[in-house]
Amino acid sequence: MSSDVRFIDFKSDKQPTWCPGCGDFGTMNGMMKALANTGNDPDNTFVVAGIGCSGKIGTYMHSYALHGVHGRALPVGTGVKMANPDLEVMVAGGDGDGYSIGSGHFIHAVRRNVDMSYIVMDNRIYGLTKGQASPTSREDFETATTPEGPKQPPVNPLALALSAGGTFIAQSFASDAQRHAELVQKAIEHDGFGFVNVFSPCVTFNDTDTYDYFRDNLTDLAETDHDPNDFDEAKDRIMDADAEYQGILYQDEDSVPYHESHGVTENMTEIPDGAPEDATDLVREFY
């Protein structure tokens, strides 16, 4: 790892095709800054991207990367990290990718507490498929597939994470560049599963959860007396449906990452030219 890596080194030479003004630009910049600030470089970084406008991030960033199938980015990241613990693994995707089609994986990834970061670009809409309701869309949010709104409560991703044993739960806003980068950096530095839900507005299909809305309604926890190590306080804030927070909602200081609890610390990529030396013992077990 070289110390002179700049965030721009994580940018590919492919120009993003996101709509001008899309929140994903800011979200991505913050991710790149956080990676550079934590001493990573593109050759030791593995980014796994889901499918969606958000998922295109794998193409626009420069690193080892896999742009997978819709909703399955977290298991891919899990496999990468277990096979080579020396890699910095960052998983990114949309709210549909992570909380709808991939919601099962989300809960189990939180439980596993693998030492990687998960950045969800939450625009409360399906962007790529041109504006259908997402699991975080408001109850009355009208779309082509929900003409009267979904008429069901939105998923609360922070609550899901907390109830599944999350050890690092944060939320950021794409346009607050510095705070966002800082929070992603904290997620990377966290010993375990660092989860950041990023408000990343879709300027094309969501006229409700806009930059202005978040600017007006966001409370930064750094400006409150919130103690992120206090589970009950975190729970109260997370369950408050009317509040929108930026900051670290909860961090378990005693987090034991998967590789420690399961003793998975070896790089699995190197193997001998033939069977392992004592492999004949395996045959003897069957006598």
Add this chain to the structure above:
Amino acid sequence: MPADFNWAIGGEAGDGINSTGKIFARALSRAGRHVFTSKDFASRIRGGYTAYKVRTAIDPVESTVDRLDVLIALTQRTVDENIDELHEGSVIIYDGERTSMQDLEIPDGMVGMDVPLKSLAEDAGGAIMRNIVALGAACEVTDFPIEHLGSSLEKRFSDKGESIVENNKTAADLGAEFVRESYEAETTEFEYELETTDENYVLINGDEAIGMGAIAAGCRFYSGYPITPATDVMEYLTGRLERYGGHVVQAEDELSAINMALGAARAGARSMTATSGPGIDLMAETFGLVAQSETPLVICDVMRSGPSTGMPTKQEQGDLNMTLFGGHGEIPRFVIAPTTIAECFWKTVEAFNYAEKYQTPVYLVSDLEMAVTEQTFPPEAFDMDEVDIDRGKIVDEDEVDEWLDDEGHFRAHAATEDGVSPRALPGTTDGAHMSTGLEHNELGRRTEDTEIRVEQVHKRERKVETAKEREDWSPREFGNPDADNLVVSWGSNEGTISEAMDLMGEDAPDFRFLSVPYLFPRPDLSEAFEQAEQVVVVECNATGQFADVLEHDTLERVDRVNKYNGVGFKADELAAEITEVLQ
């Protein structure tokens, strides 16, 4: 006296049938006898019944037959279920003190031995050992030296402590003693005597052989979701893979299992997942991603009867089409089906090599009967010195330079002459690149350029052409090579067909038998078909999926022998059917 001896224990699920059967099988194997076991869940009446059958001989045995010489019946139903397989002189060991067994009527010509299994077990230290008492009784009936049973009991119970082992041995002795005293005449008259040899055999099932093959081949990461009959692969690897620096993860579902395995493979580990039909269905979308991103991955399908939940504990070779053609779009994949339990080991090793050499998913297709059958092999059948690892075109830091484009980007999908691109594992300096399920250019970046699309399609297809040229895809050959008739099969039927061939005798039609483990790429059988007057394709499914494929390949019509009632082929039955088709 036939050269083989057939034994079974049957009772209700929960009676410890499997573990008792395995203890007896291991005793025989440790005594230098060959063994082929089968688990019989095939009820003629209703669910809940289970039996474990052991066929044993001095020479190798490769299939089961419908004959029972000694039956340990824990329930009345066990006798009813097996009545057709018992014959004059067969011994039935049962516990007449059991309420349900008091009215047992031993069929004419058969020998009933009423042994107080439970009471004797209690004398030895606990009723739980009643099956072991029965094993002791069976040893006495067959003149089988009881110390081999003792040795098998040691293996089974040594981790539970010395006293448990000793109690079990006592239980076995009490069973033997009881028979010696109460049924001396019957025992002397019994025609089978289980001789021993000095050989020491490996007793292993197909799932274990796949697991052992994976470790031998350098597999380090396994993720799976439990499903019959593939779970034993995961259970075998759990704990063992860790000894070699690897890890087993029980995923939340098969979607996760294959995606984790894919992640580990992209990171550079040899990686595998195993499942059965329903899991293969769930994995289909990611299978396409694995192939499109050119990731080396072994996906094992231990087939069971489908469709949907089908008959989950029954035999079928129904997934050939799914593995050959499954998934939307068109993409090459390799499909390999081991033909014996020992071959499960070797084909797993091959699968890992092909996966990395050709950067492609490899379906390793086995089936329920191989998964649940324990069979003996000489230890040389798993000679670890014969295992070769070929990781294909992995490039290191120095070699990466040769594969950079003018702007310094690594060409992870370079359209090379042989179709295989260089592979830079994450962490390699200057090798950073992305991979994707989207159509992509040489750099792995999305494109819809018509020319690049065609180039990449051809590049991926070229890997198959290269593999066809470089590797040996020959079928395994048996019988008379010059015979007019040709019998072809795939997967686990090899042993049964070979044995059917022996049973058919002199007067039966002569045939050449090709057992095909390579389903894609597969051998070109056109010449063999042309030479043959008649071709019969034997497979355990209703429609003849392999027969269809071969007709398509060779433009010749074949005859078909199919079985799809949930029970695999038996040698005697197959001998009759093949004879009929060929006459």
